[in-house]
Amino acid sequence: MANQKGGVGKTTTSVNLAAALSMHGQRVLVVDLDPQGNASTALAIEHRGDVPDVYQVLVDDLPLTQIVKEVPDMPGLYCAPATIDLAGAEIELVSMVAREARLKRALTAFDSLELDYILIDCPPSLGLLTVNALVAADELLIPIQCEYYALEGLGQLLRNVDLVRVHLNQSLNLSTILLTMYDGRTRLASQVADEVRAHFGATVLNTVIPRSVRVSEAPSYGQSVITYDPGSSGAMAYKDAAREIAYRGAEV
Numbered sequence: 001m002a003n004q005k006g007g008v009g010k011t012t013t014s015v016n017l018a019a020a021l022s023m024h025g026q027r028v029l030v031v032d033l034d035p036q037g038n039a040s041t042a043l044a045i046e047h048r049g050d051v052p053d054v055y056q057v058l059v060d061d062l063p064l065t066q067i068v069k070e071v072p073d074m075p076g077l078y079c080a081p082a083t084i085d086l087a088g089a090e091i092e093l094v095s096m097v098a099r100e101a102r103l104k105r106a107l108t109a110f111d112s113l114e115l116d117y118i119l120i121d122c123p124p125s126l127g128l129l130t131v132n133a134l135v136a137a138d139e140l141l142i143p144i145q146c147e148y149y150a151l152e153g154l155g156q157l158l159r160n161v162d163l164v165r166v167h168l169n170q171s172l173n174l175s176t177i178l179l180t181m182y183d184g185r186t187r188l189a190s191q192v193a194d195e196v197r198a199h200f201g202a203t204v205l206n207t208v209i210p211r212s213v214r215v216s217e218a219p220s221y222g223q224s225v226i227t228y229d230p231g232s233s234g235a236m237a238y239k240d241a242a243r244e245i246a247y248r249g250a251e252v
């Protein structure tokens, strides 16, 4: 999940897609690549103090197995937490060998859980952490918030994706765009949605995530919205989005 814009729903999407997929029997790892550790919080995984985290994997070569934790009460769902230490990685990686491929290397060496999906929650920047995610990934999901500035900056993201594809990861595919925080009462939201669909066609999931208070409340209980309020509009939408993604994957 990448978009250098903050607050567009990267973390919410990572956590809730992961929860939905795992509740359908898939084995899913969420890699928290944001020093703020929001995905770790939402999955109730400790990420303060000297908890071993993604920073140590990227910078100190700690094996991923040593930081991955099982998410409580969610069988098949795992999290690689981020602590605030990860903020330093952006700078420390600069001088390292194969600095863009550190995450890929760690994930390749990690096969102990027989995972079906690995979801990487990127920070709101296009720095080396996001580049590491783009190099490690086969697919890119861009969440787009249905607001006026939503498309601003998207060109820059797409140029970076092209650069990564040419130089570092040929298999990177912008497979999915997800419209988030859709407010059906405003004409603006539907205009943005139409514009995104006109531009990106079938890459855009049919499912749109509505703006819903339940979605924003869930993390404070260390839960996905899918466990916190399964019948809410946000939970239903994320379950639909997960189903679409799973069926698309099966067609490939």
Ligand code: ADP
Pocket (backbone or CB within 6 Å): 005, 006, 007, 008, 009, 010, 011, 012, 013, 038, 124, 180, 181, 182, 209, 210, 211, 212, 213, 215, 216, 217, 234
């Ligand atoms: P990002 O990871 O891109 O910075 P977040 O997923 O953290 O974005 O979302 C930003 C804020 O918006 C969070 O407070 C989150 O709870 C809230 N939010 C995300 N999706 C929704 C939604 N569908 N409805 C209401 N609030 C949402």
Ligand code: MG
Pocket (backbone or CB within 6 Å): 010, 011, 012, 034, 038, 121, 122, 123
């Ligand atoms: Mg986030």
